[in-house]
Amino acid sequence: MFLNSRHLALVGFVVGTFSLSAAPAWKDAEGVLKAKCYECHNEKKTKGDVDLQQFAADPQIVKHFEVWLKVKDTIENGDMPPPKAHQMSDSEHAALLGWVNGELDHLAEAQSGDPGPVTMRRLTNAEFDYTIRDLTGHDYGLAKEFQTDGGGGEGFSNTGDVLFMSPAAIDKYFNAARKVADNATIMPGTGIQFHPQRVGLRGFEQVKAQAQQGLYVWYQQKAAPHLPKDDEPMREGDYMLACWKHKNQNVPLDQLAKDMKLSIHFLSNWWNLVNSTEPKSRFLDLTRVAWRELPADEKTATERIKGIEADLLSWNNPKHPGSGVQRQQQDADGIRPYNMQTSVRDKPQIHLCIGDTGDGNKGDIALVNYIEVSVGKEKLNYFHWLNKTLEEKSKQAAVNPPAPNLEALKVRIAELEKIRSVYGKHPQQGRQIEPHVIALAAPTVLDVPMPEGAHWLKIEAQLDMKNP
Numbered sequence: 477m478f479l480n481s482r483h484l485a486l487v488g489f490v491v492g493t494f495s496l497s498a499a500p501a502w503k504d505a506e507g508v509l510k511a512k513c514y515e516c517h518n519e520k521k522t523k524g525d526v527d528l529q530q531f532a533a534d535p536q537i538v539k540h541f542e543v544w545l546k547v548k549d550t551i552e553n554g555d556m557p558p559p560k561a562h563q564m565s566d567s568e569h570a571a572l573l574g575w576v577n578g579e580l581d582h583l584a585e586a587q588s589g590d591p592g593p594v595t596m597r598r599l600t601n602a603e604f605d606y607t608i609r610d611l612t613g614h615d616y617g618l619a620k621e622f623q624t625d626g627g628g629g630e631g632f633s634n635t636g637d638v639l640f641m642s643p644a645a646i647d648k649y650f651n652a653a654r655k656v657a658d659n660a661t662i663m664p665g666t667g668i669q670f671h672p673q674r675v676g677l678r679g680f681e682q683v684k685a686q687a688q689q690g691l692y693v694w695y696q697q698k699a700a701p702h703l704p705k706d707d708e709p710m711r712e713g714d715y716m717l718a719c720w721k722h723k724n725q726n727v728p729l730d731q732l733a734k735d736m737k738l739s740i741h742f743l744s745n746w747w748n749l750v751n752s753t754e755p756k757s758r759f760l761d762l763t764r765v766a767w768r769e770l771p772a773d774e775k776t777a778t779e780r781i782k783g784i785e786a787d788l789l790s791w792n793n794p795k796h797p798g799s800g801v802q803r804q805q806q807d808a809d810g811i812r813p814y815n816m817q818t819s820v821r822d823k824p825q826i827h828l829c830i831g832d833t834g835d836g837n838k839g840d841i842a843l844v845n846y847i848e849v850s851v852g853k854e855k856l857n858y859f860h861w862l863n864k865t866l867e868e869k870s871k872q873a874a875v876n877p878p879a880p881n882l883e884a885l886k887v888r889i890a891e892l893e894k895i896r897s898v899y900g901k902h903p904q905q906g907r908q909i910e911p912h913v914i915a916l917a918a919p920t921v922l923d924v925p926m927p928e929g930a931h932w933l934k935i936e937a938q939l940d941m942k943n944p
């Protein structure tokens with residue numbers, strides 16, 4: 477028999493109100509039920525899922541106290557019998573209600589007992605994680621940082637006496653709360669929203685980023701009169717040819733601007749950019765390489781320049797402004813989380829190249845949060861696949877007699893172990909990341925072996941914003 481605390485409280489309340497009246501007998505109460513209730517609450521007709529006739533011989537109040545609680549509620553509220561049915565007389569009503577109350581009182585008294593002082597307790601670690609999950613919709617698994625729950629002598633981990641708080645535990649709670657807050661945004665109209673990952677900029681950092689953005693817009697406006705209009709061709713080829721002439725034929729830039737009808741501002745900008753060695757973006761860096769390799773011979777140079785221009789233009793998608801390579805470049809530079817996908821058909825491995833964003837911050841760190849590989853119709857979580865495959869292959873390599881392809885197996889295992897060892901480690905000392913995340917300090921190239929038959933790859937990466 478199990479009573480939960482809500483029912484105990486209800487029953488307990490009844491004690492105070494009715495303990496004075498002498499309890500009527502079951503015989504009388506049963507007579508009322510028979511006359512006014514069985515009609516709809518019998519073995520065959522169980523309105524409201526209630527069969528009252530089954531209790532004719534024995535009300536079984538202990539076993540079925542929940543039914544009797546309902547009976548008490550419905551008659552007390554005047555819900556039963558329903559308005560259209562024969563109603564109880566006042567004496568019937570008193571007999572039935574009096575009997576139910578009396579019985580429930582006895583039961584409450586029998587069940588009561590002094591539970592002793594109840595210790596205020598903290599949540600168990602599991603309760604904590606479930607609570608955060610219920611509140612935010614995300615499973616952050618924060619309680620793994622907490623002290624482990626002790627077990628009470630009774631064998632329950634939620635016994636108040638063992639769930640005490642130490643000052644260190646309070647600190648950990650604060651940290652956990654901060655982590656949850658780090659994943660939240662408050663947007664106008666949306667209220668507080670929780671995200672699976674830490675939200676990048678906030679507070680002071682955000683203001684600074686906005687200021688920089690504002691400055692950038694100001695520069696753009698100042699530069700606008702000197703820039704080609706939207707519908708004008710950028711004339712990349714002409715600008716580059718002018719630069720080439722300046723370099724190889726010593727023609728002054730302003731002379732060239734005049735002769736070739738180019739903007740002198742833009743031209744001197746080009747000149748500076750192609751010759752500067754300061755890293756900018758890969759987009760520009762690639763153009764610089766082509767520029768440096770231009771020959772001194774005018775005819776070949778002119779032809780090559782046409783090629784470079786065509787190349788530059790092919791990177792833009794005029795139908796979808798902002799969707800071209802330049803935009804992807806910005807994403808890859810860490811301005812936004814960067815999601816990349818590509819075909820990997822027939823590729824046994826791919827190389828993940830992490831470059832600097834070129835913003836002057838040395839040693840940018842990229843977080844690769846998720847890799848997904850499609851094999852046939854299946855989409856594999858690469859991390860899971862890696863763990864599973866390593867386990868399988870290690871088993872195959874350990875059998876006796878040795879597998880015929882043992883050498884190949886060993887090579888594959890070594891390859892997989894190499895990338896497995898990169899997971900869950902942060903290049904900076906003392907920094908922790910989740911086991912399924914790869915953190916890479918730029919510049920670096922990571923070899924990622926592909927599952928057999930893989931044909932499509934998706935990667936979710938972002939700049940590690942915590943990195944100073």
Ligand code: HEC
Nearest residue numbers: 512513515516517523524526546547550551556557558561
């Ligand atoms: C004419 C038919 C009829 C009679 C007579 C009748 N009931 Fe009901 N009873 C119902 C119906 C229909 C429901 C379901 C109502 C609902 O779910 O809204 C119900 C539901 C109940 C419930 C369940 C309520 C709940 O909250 O789940 C109880 C207890 C109950 N009746 C007790 C009684 C008692 C005690 C009597 C006699 C005093 C009685 N009924 C007489 C038709 C009847």
